[in-house]
Amino acid sequence: MAPHDDDHDHHHHGDEGSPLSPVALRVRALESILIEKGYVEEAALDAIIDTYQTKVGPRNGARVVARAWTDPDYLRRLSVDATSAIAELGFGGRQGEHMVIVENTPQQHNLVVCTLCSCYPWSVLGLPPVWYKSAPYRSKAVIDPRGVLADFGVDLPAGTAIRVWDSTAELRYLVIPMRPEGTEGWSEERLAALVTRDSMIGTGLPLGPEEAP
Amino acid sequence: MNGAQDLGGMMGFGPVRPEPDEPVFHAPWEPRALALTLACGTLGEWNIDISRHTRESLHPARYLSASYYEIWIEALTRLLAERGLVTEEELAAGRTLADAKPTRRPRLAAVDVAATLARGGPCDRPPESAARFAVGDRVRTRNFHPAGHTRLPRYARGKRGTIERVQGVFVFPDSNAHGGGEGPQWVYSVAFAGSELWGGGADPGHSVAIDSWESYLEPL
Numbered sequence: 001m002a003p004h005d006d007d008h009d010h011h012h013h014g015d016e017g018s019p020l021s022p023v024a025l026r027v028r029a030l031e032s033i034l035i036e037k038g039y040v041e042e043a044a045l046d047a048i049i050d051t052y053q054t055k056v057g058p059r060n061g062a063r064v065v066a067r068a069w070t071d072p073d074y075l076r077r078l079s080v081d082a083t084s085a086i087a088e089l090g091f092g093g094r095q096g097e098h099m100v101i102v103e104n105t106p107q108q109h110n111l112v113v114c115t116l117c118s119c120y121p122w123s124v125l126g127l128p129p130v131w132y133k134s135a136p137y138r139s140k141a142v143i144d145p146r147g148v149l150a151d152f153g154v155d156l157p158a159g160t161a162i163r164v165w166d167s168t169a170e171l172r173y174l175v176i177p178m179r180p181e182g183t184e185g186w187s188e189e190r191l192a193a194l195v196t197r198d199s200m201i202g203t204g205l206p207l208g209p210e211e212a213p
Numbered sequence: 214m215n216g217a218q219d220l221g222g223m224m225g226f227g228p229v230r231p232e233p234d235e236p237v238f239h240a241p242w243e244p245r246a247l248a249l250t251l252a253c254g255t256l257g258e259w260n261i262d263i264s265r266h267t268r269e270s271l272h273p274a275r276y277l278s279a280s281y282y283e284i285w286i287e288a289l290t291r292l293l294a295e296r297g298l299v300t301e302e303e304l305a306a307g308r309t310l311a312d313a314k315p316t317r318r319p320r321l322a323a324v325d326v327a328a329t330l331a332r333g334g335p336c337d338r339p340p341e342s343a344a345r346f347a348v349g350d351r352v353r354t355r356n357f358h359p360a361g362h363t364r365l366p367r368y369a370r371g372k373r374g375t376i377e378r379v380q381g382v383f384v385f386p387d388s389n390a391h392g393g394g395e396g397p398q399w400v401y402s403v404a405f406a407g408s409e410l411w412g413g414g415a416d417p418g419h420s421v422a423i424d425s426w427e428s429y430l431e432p433l
Contacts, residue, residue, distance in 0.1 A: 023283055024242040029307040030290065031245055033299050037313035039256060043323035045248035051330055053237055053244070094251075094333040100380075115221035115366050117265055118281060123333075127237055127247070131229050133281040139223040142368060142421050143411055151229040161418035166221065168364045169400050169424030170336050170383055198231070 057126035060091045061174055062195035064124055065206075066188045068101075069179040079103075082174065086124060096123020096172055102165060103176045104202075109160050110175045111148070111202035113141035114167040121172035125197060132201065142166055152203045175202045182209040214266075214360055215367060217273035222368040222411070246282045250289050255329060257317035258296050261336070262390035266362035267292055336384040338397035344427070346401055350376045351433040354403070354425065362390035365429045369421070372409050373433060377422060378402035385426055399427040 020028065034040045064086055068075040077085040082099035086092060099121060102110040114120065115138045120128040131137050141148050145162045149155070156162070165173045177199040183191060186209075193213050198204025207213075238244045254264065267288040269276070276284060293299040296314075303310045321329060346352060356371035357363075364386050380400040388396040407419030 020242075021240075023286065024240065025307075026290075026304065027242040027245050027249070027286055029304055030286070030293075030299065031249055032307070033303050033309055034249065034253070034293075036309045037299070039298060039313065039316065039320055040249065040252040041320055041322055044252055044321045044326050045245065047323045047326035048248040048251050048330070049244040051326065052247070057237075092333070093331040097333040097335040098337060098381075098383075100378075113221075115368075116218055116364060117268065129232065129235055130239070130281070131231050134226075134229070135220055135223070135277060136226040137229045138220040139226050140229065142221040143224075145419060146416065148229055152231055159418070161420070162416070163404075164419075164421045165402075166366065166369075166421060166423045168366060169380070169426070171380055171400070171402075171424050203229075203231070 052122075052127050056091075056122060058124070058197035058200065059192070060089070060126075061121070061124035061197070061200045062192040063089055063188075064091070064174065065176055065195045065200060066192035068176050069191055070188050075103075075176075078176070086174075091123045093123050095119070096121050098171050099124070099174060100171050101174050101176050102163070104178045106178070107161060109156055109162050109202065110165060110173075111141060111145050111162060112165045112167065112173040112175060113138060115139070115142055116166075116168060119167040119170075119172065121174055123172075124174055125200060129197075148203065152198065154203065154205060175200050177206045180206050180208050214269060214362065215358055216269040217271070217276035218269035219367050221366045243282045246286045246289075250285050251330075252321045253289060253293065255318060255321040256298075258298070259292055260389055261334060262362060262384070262386040264288065264292065265386070266390040269362070336395075338382050338384060338395065340382045340399070341397075344379050344399045344401075346376045346379070346399075346427070346430065346432070348376055348379060352376060352401075352403060352430040353433050354429055355431060359387065361387065363387045365425065366423065368410055369403075369405065369423050369425075372405050374403040374405040374409070376401045377404045380424060383426070385428070387426075400424050401427070401430070403430065 035042050068078055078101045082101045086099050104110055118128055118133040120132060142164050145164050167173060180194055194207040196204050196206060199206045268284050271287060294301055298314055353373050354365060354370055380402060382397045383400045385396040385398050388394055402422050403425045404420050404422040407415030410421060
């Protein structure tokens with residue numbers, strides 16, 4: 001079947017002795033039936049995949065954070081209406097229709113989870129990583145956020161409060177981490193390179209200036 | 214429903230294991246599963262709440278042992294079968310055995326993908342009444358255990374919290390997942406002290422906020 005022939009999978013459809021996994025076979029069967037019946041268009045599937053593989057990802061969110069660090073007016077607009085402020089940079093759409101930002105301060109660190117499914121701000125962070133959708137993260141984040149941070153190698157001062165945001169509705173949360181010290185005068189572009197995906201979920205911190213890629 | 218999806222506060226799953234330099238997808242079928250789910254969603258045969266409820270209705274043992282894209286594809290298969298769009302027999306045979314049925318909306322064309330994803334599926338609605346609660350109000354979440362879909366997690370039922378943000382009016386999933394219409398309601402961010410949710414041993418600096426529809430809340 002054409003859709004998969006160019007996948008760099010070591011399995012090849014129809015090859016003896018190298019069967020696809022049951023789920024891979026099932027997805028392949030489903031796809032071919034859906035195309036044959038006219039419910040989906042193969043090129044549309046490819047376009048969806050290309051969007052999330054090459055166009056939408058955490059660099060979008062990093063640009064939002066870097067702008068927020070350098071432009072107080074922008075940060076204000078983000079706080080009032082994050083969806084519109086993020087749209088100013090050209091990001092929006094599916095799973096980013098209703099955005100909210102939460103700002104880290106020396107007093108409070110923010111951590112985002114979806115205990116009930118896998119709600120995640122796709123428009124600014126791309127598709128969620130496997131761990132975000134996994135039972136360990138979804139179960140532990142709300143009851144033991146410090147333990148979760150330890151799993152990520154993050155140790156916050158004992159006096160820092162931790163607020164967990166459980167995305168139970170259609171609001172999607174973006175954490176604005178604290179700007180690293182020693183970056184005075186840096187351009188937005190240089191700053192964006194310090195903003196890791198995890199720092200925008202709350203499971204990580206931004207890179208320091210000496211760690212700049 | 215009190216299904217396996219309602220994971221907050223459960224124990225025993227072990228540490229979170231971040232994967233350094235993880236790829237967006239881990240097997241070639243995963244992007245196909247994602248794209249099929251999104252493309253079929255545009256046929257208008259179900260809404261996001263029905264879709265979520267179908268996923269959480271998987272047997273708990275299956276839900277907890279499946280990867281997330283496996284959960285997606287199992288739920289998609291079930292949704293398609295329930296509507297007679299693709300039958301189990303067809304899946305087993307790997308080919309079409311019956312004619313296609315009409316769908317509420319036409320299939321998604323490649324040229325429309327960018328615009329469709331950019332539009333997304335906003336589920337805010339214009340307010341038709343004033344919000345019952347204001348920032349700073351003390352509330353208690355209801356203690357209920359519906360057999361159907363709800364977005365009030367078990368760990369946050371019957372708990373005292375404070376309204377922190379008034380987020381607007383949104384489609385009510387508990388109704389929209391079961392053919393009961395959108396029934397939009399005000400949604401609030403409600404914050405709970407860690408000790409209210411988890412007892413006296415909780416870190417004093419620990420708090421959790423959920424987004425709650427108005428009917429989940431009663432005034433304190």
